[in-house]
Amino acid sequence: MTEQDLIDLGFNKIIVTDEESNNGYDYYYYYLNLMEGLILDSTDSDHSTTHTWEVRNYEWPTVKSINKESIILLKQMAQDLQNLNP
Numbered sequence: 001m002t003e004q005d006l007i008d009l010g011f012n013k014i015i016v017t018d019e020e021s022n023n024g025y026d027y028y029y030y031y032l033n034l035m036e037g038l039i040l041d042s043t044d045s046d047h048s049t050t051h052t053w054e055v056r057n058y059e060w061p062t063v064k065s066i067n068k069e070s071i072i073l074l075k076q077m078a079q080d081l082q083n084l085n086p
Contacts, residue, residue: 001052001053001054001055001067002052003030003053005068009032009068009071011030011031012030012033014028014030014031015027016029016044025046027046029041029042029043029044030053030055034074034078035078035081035082038057038074039057040055040057040071041057041058043055
């Protein structure tokens, strides 16, 4: 997935400075809060190779990466669930 795909899907960019992480460099990653208890995170900028970003939910350890089509479906399901409980 590209960085533009993440932006188009509504992910938020989180910038982490060296002062915050104390790792010697600044970096950033993307996250998307679909609903309570369902957050997707991207790999961070220093781990994205050849402009390819992976997305995962760290509560699902057996799922290594979630593709764009699955994210679209998850977004729709989260919206449907929220509409059931206004």
